Amino acid sequence: MAAHKEGAIPGYTAERLPVTLVCNADFPTREEALASERRIKGWSRAKKEALIQGDWNEVSRLARNRQGR
Structure with missing residues (x-):
């Protein structure tokens, strides 16, 4: 999370700083996450x-x- 907040990871969030964590969840495996x-x-x-x-x-x-319901 810190790397995203600092813009150290290239991509969507790095171009839209500052970022704030608004939702999180735990998953049993990385694949499910x-x-x-x-x-x-x-x-x-x-x-x-x-x-x-x-x-x-x-x-x-x-x-x-x-x-479509």
């Missing part, structure tokens, strides 16, 4: 903002809307 990160990166901005706010009803609603 990376799979979750990839899944969330594919979400809409609105769904990510709902996740950050902890609004699980909105996250669920946005997921249903995307599936």
